[in-house]
Amino acid sequence: MTATALAPQVLIAGNPNSGKSTLFNALSGGSAHVGNYPGVTVDRTSARVQLGAQDIKLVDLPGMYSLTAGSLEEQLAVNAVIAEDTRAVVCVVDATTLERGLYLALQLIESGVPVVVALNMMDSAERIGLRIDTERLSQLLGSPVIPVVATKRRGLAALRAALDQELGPSSGAAKPKVDYPPELEADVATLIPLISQWRPASHPRQLRAFALWCLLSLGDDSLRDVPDAVRQAVQRVREAAHVQGRNSDLEIVAARYAWIDHAVDQACSTNGRRPRWSERIDRVLTHPFAGLLVFAVVMFGIFEALFAGAEPLIDGIERFTEIIQAQTSAMLPAGVLRDLIVEGIIAGVGNVLVFAPQILMLFLFIGFLEDSGYLARVAFVIDRVMKGVGLHGKAFVPLLSGFACAVPAVMATRTIERRRDRLVTMLALPLMSCSARLPVYILIAGTVFAGQSLGWFSAGAVALFSMYVLSVLFTLTAAALIRRTVLPGPAPTFVLEMPAYRWPSAQILWVNAWRRLRVFLVDAGTIILAMTILLWALLSFPKSADVTEHYAAERDRVEQMALPAAAKTESLQSLRDREAADQLANSFGGRFGHAIEPALRPIGFDWQIGVGIIGAFAAREVFISTLGVVFGIGEANEEAKPLRQALRDARHSDGTPVMTPLSGVSLIIFFLLACQCMSTIAVVRKESGSWKWPVFLFSYMTVLAYVVSFAVYQGGRLLGFG
């Protein structure tokens, strides 16, 4: 660890879509460490790289258009740039959008840190007839400008050499001088004494850059660690400027772009514009008709892959877990330790791994959409719809993925830029009817609607279809309400760059998807494993000695009866299943089910359903196997006839049947709306960075589920159903 802390740090900065991460991967050879910046949920990707004679730590900063910061997440970049161990910054500039890229480069150079500009995508620039004199540009910037093509690994040696040199003694090249208006210079001068108290060790150049940064960033920000004195001074200066009819923001940005326009004039020329491929592709992909068609096809493809394509892999993992469980059971002596290992730990690891196929698939898709440039078009095409409920166009893919599974879908909200928009999306999307709910719907609908029909359709199919429609309505309504109440603020702005189309690199897609999966397995996985063990304990303890004794005696009795072998085995199995049911009824979970029965009766459930709901917290489909145990019929799946029969035969204490069509509908709706999924909780904890949001999510969904089920059940009774 000490060695890592001492290694000089080199940052890689750049606009989104500038090929920054590709360059990072090319320089680091794909080996990277993903961590988290303290306090915010932004990945911190870094790698140790040998450069010349020394070891450096290469850090991939999040994509950004400027160093100006309004939020803690944006502040990361500034903090990294001014960090003591930062020796240099590689600023990746897309040569085809040179001006905008130079804005960031200029800001970095102004801050006083040694900068090497990696002028990326030089091949694309040449193709569209853009010629850039890198030597001239380098003179103007006072920093080396190295042409590279990161995807083809061209120019890397020159880049490394330039970086190595920048890490040595300063070359003393003249730095660019942006021509700020004299009034602004006066404002900066008044701020400098305060800034130098805040950052005593800074170089005069840095102080100036910092004063400009404060003028541009402070005011409507949510930054921490800014001294009040600096805040107040900045506010005074800005207000004074405003009174004079000046706009400090405009003065700063316009002066920088004036410098850039001048530099580009000197260093660039175009020899006739050639049409871009991207423009031609866009004529189709954003066409009013063809564009929507392609959109629908691509989205359906992703949906189908997550829904059906991942199925065999998930089944495989589940079967593998069962085999390991059986093998381990056979090897260990019966007892609490064996149960803990088999039903707690191995089941928990299985519960984590089972998400791997969908996470990997979704991130490969999203990576492809993002790197190819189509994700921005998806947002462009569908934003109109998302805007209506206060969401960003980029929320569409995560929401759609919610139909398959909320866990990868919550992770996919990372593509949404602003934290508030991301939170709204991740708090609403668990209401999308995921694939784990389906077996529950099938079991219940098959139990209460067997053979019934509504007009031309079977009642079960109508119930199932309604759940999907309802889930979309509830999700969108929840998003709109959360936006207005819990996370109020300005509507999300939609200012989105539409990058040129590019063919993504398979290797990078894979590396990134794998990184995401690894982070999930370690961070969310730990929480899921712990919760599985906790749930196992709740449903296993305390063990009743009376029950054990009673069934031991029963078994002895059966053993001594003169019965055919097959009949004997069957009786013994039935005893085991009934013992498990009695032990479960006696466990903490079983007692809790009994305790909450008075609350469950008004929505049409009894304590046995209650225990099933508690068990389902592991994963919704576990509801079915828990019910199998509750009703003493052993293993069960959603098609199991004995379980359906047991459900139909279940009676309340007053002799009325538990499962009626009305209570069935109430139960299905409860499952649609309740947050019966600890993995969702775990992943929201991970992605939101605090326990506050998963607790809120669980609470609001549970209350919503209860209230709607109550209204349906009681309303139905008033209308004479059930």
Next chain:
Amino acid sequence: MKPSLADLLPGQRGQVVSIDCERQLSRRLMEMGLLPGTRIRVVRTAPLGDPIEIRVRNYSLSLRRAEAAKITVTREAVP
């Protein structure tokens, strides 16, 4: 009254005169290169009518009509 960016039709060109919106947004637009005097061209409208796509400083940017309405522009005569 001068037209806003939202008033320009696909294919029309213009120059930014001023950006009058909430500070976070105006600062962001400016830092992405949209400044008074910057030349722009409206490329297209999204299939459902909003947002719009514009071309500025050699790249494409999409923004909602509500945001575009806060950007005053001059309309260039179509040659």
